[in-house]
Amino acid sequence: MTYSRIAGTGRYLPEKILTNADLEKIVDTTAEWIKTRTGVERRHCCAPDQTTSDMCVEAAKIAIDDAGINLSDIDMVVIGTTTPDLIFPNIATLVQHRLGIPACIAFSLEAACTGFIYALTTADKFIKADEAKCVLVIGAECLTKLVDWNDRNTCVLFGDGAGAVILKPSEKPGIISCHLGADGQYKDLLYYPVGPSKDLHKAGTDEVAIIMAGKEVFKVAVNMLGKVATQALESSGISKDELDWLIPHQANIRIIQATAKRLKIPMEKVVLTVQDHGNTSAASVPMALDVAVRDGRVKRDQLVLMEAFGGGFTWGSVLMRF
Ligand code: ACO
Helix, strand or coil: CCEEEEEEEEEECCCEEEEHHHHHCCCCCCHHHHHHHHCCCEEEECCCCCCHHHHHHHHHHHHHHHHCCCHHHCCEEEEECCCCCCCCCCHHHHHHHHHCCCCCEEEEECCHHHHHHHHHHHHHHHHHCCCCCCEEEEEEEEHHHCCCCCCHHHHCCECEEEEEEEEEEECCCCEEEEEEEECHHHHHHEECCCECCECHHHCCCCCCCCEECHHHHHHHHHHHHHHHHHHHHHHHCCCHHHCCEEEECCCCHHHHHHHHHHHCCCHHHECCCHHHHCECHHHHHHHHHHHHHHCCCCCCCCEEEEEEEECCCEEEEEEEEC
16 A cells, blocks of 8 residues: 655745734724734735745745755656636646646646645556655645735735645645535625635625635535545544644634644644634644744654645645644
8 A cells, every 4th residue: 555645845925924013003993803813923925926826836835945856857747726826737737747747647636725636636546556656735825916005904914935845756645535514504604705706806805805704614514524634533442542743723812722722732732823824724734834844743663644625615635744
């Protein structure tokens, strides 16, 4: 049996930092409200001419270097994002070409904030099926280009960034289990109201921005993140006490705390980046992983549970030995 295992990680955050104090000057809010209600203290924002693929390329270079591989080793690129540069060609082809990776399988998928977990799960299946030997997996997003900067309910939440990993075959896990789920009955609680086949001409105008029913999203998120984590542990016969790290989607500190409490996992075992990154959607989990690997918290062979939840709703988890 072939398993897949992460061989390297990387992240990229845009230079521009927007603090809560900066937001006080833009909308009717206070730095204290944002910190206590969301946990966010600062977020990085793309420059106007900076795209999601720009961020992917930088994060990927670091992950490739960390894994000690050659560009020609990579035979698949998969990117989870809801904010690609173009409708087509897909962003993975742009990133493959810009990095100088020889022609290979390259595609993107969209599962909102669960995009990286969906992408990593897909890469795991390709490796297990012996269809790929070295996969560049990225979660990347620039949601700050989609928010209404007059809407204090949403503009304080989001940030931009990209997180990348290299996934390779391994004789031992590696990835132990993946669980994905989705239910479109919740589509009206969190969405962006235009797209390629619907009212595209309104994109980027004041008329459209992210629409979110915050309280309802909060409740379902805590419930689903608890369920998908329990499913991951139970299906693998691993107890929560054996877990070294929980790396949840970084949407709101209170969602993370409520989920950890429900799972009875102490906050000391939870990786938090929401204070520095805000909610970076598909980028949040791989960036948090990279932060914790580079600061020495997540070590080789430790048990790590990553999980995410996003618009759709979509949700998912990956349980792995790093
Ligand atoms: N500054 C000051 N006051 C604010 C702000 C702000 N930035 N935003 C909202 N408020 C006000 C509201 O208008 C409301 O005022 P009112 O009582 O006079 O009507 C009051 O604060 C309380 O609003 P609530 O919605 O009850 O605040 P809540 O404690 O629920 O926090 C929040 C709001 C932060 C949005 C929370 O519900 C949340 O985090 N929900 C989940 C959001 C989320 O995670 N979305 C993404 C998940 S999936 C994905 O990542 C794509």
